[in-house]
Amino acid sequence: MEPLKVVVAGPVGAGKSTFIRTLSETEVVDTDALASEEIGKETTTVAMDYGTLHLGDQLLYLFGTPGQDRFDFMWDVLSEGALGLLMLVRGDKPEDFGSARRLLDYITSRHPVPYVLGVTRQDQPPVWGPEEVAPFFGVPQERVVGLNARDPRSAVGPLVRLLELMVDE
């Protein structure tokens, strides 16, 4: 059976690498490098993060995209033929919502890929909740899920929602 892939995208610092490390059953391959500009953290993903999940006899790849614009060619490379897209955005950093919407709009207008928006850091209030974030992105409420990317049972929520929506459509 051919492996399937889910793309995890979002602005710098949204929690993509953490999310993949939390869910992956294998050691995550990352491509972190020292940040060459001020992005609020020391290292950042420059090519992709890569983790795996075996679900029954199906292998699922989790690919994390780099958050910075100058690696935007990777968004297309990774989104091509993906099963779904999980767009992560930090709930305590509304100044990033604009760049997250920009990324979501770009990928979903070019690739016919189902998506769910995950709002991270729900365990660290004060934080924007999914119901508050959905109108900004102009997406239906059911496509927005809150999560704590460090907790496996919480982190898996957006992936479950994504699959549920795909089955229901």
Place this chain on the structure above:
Amino acid sequence: MSLDDLLPFLSSRDGALELFNLKRLPQVTLYFQKGKLNCVYLGNKPVDALQARSVIGELINARKGSFEFIPGARAKVCPELLGWPVDRMLISVTTTYDEYAQVSDRLPHPETVFKLTHIAVPDDTRLSDFWKRAHIYLQNGISAKDLASKLGMPVDHARFYLLKLQQLGAVSAARAHNAPEKKRRTSAAARLLGSLKKRFFGEGSAWSH
């Protein structure tokens, strides 16, 4: 002398201001009459209101160039008489550029495809000029890059206008569709869902998120 100093000074006179030796534009000619900018030529062709705004914006941002004022000169052909009071036009263009600088990191990607969500001409004249020319293309979905090419304006200006229309709810990103792929995905999702829940929540456990 900057253009926003020069324009009010010359616009009280009737005539043509020719600007040349510009880095990003061919020769531009601005025709004034009674304190109003009536016509803009790019090279030897008149431009419409939308393009005229882009040209003025580019001129204000151009650091270098040469100019010559020709008193009494009038445009031979001017299909769209602009009639813009120079002071208001300068405020409008400068405001647009200030806004542009504020949102530059949030502008849509040049290749993101946008579609109309409802048809209502925006009140803001800067947006309504763009709207008049763009809405036909937006009905079927188009990117800033393609729109800029069709309307003869810089891509970044098209991105700015699309962001503004998106903020007003007048356009939204078009979501790509592919029916055969959707069928394949639905089948895969149905297979994966049960295994995923079982793995993270155990057999038969309650699920709530």
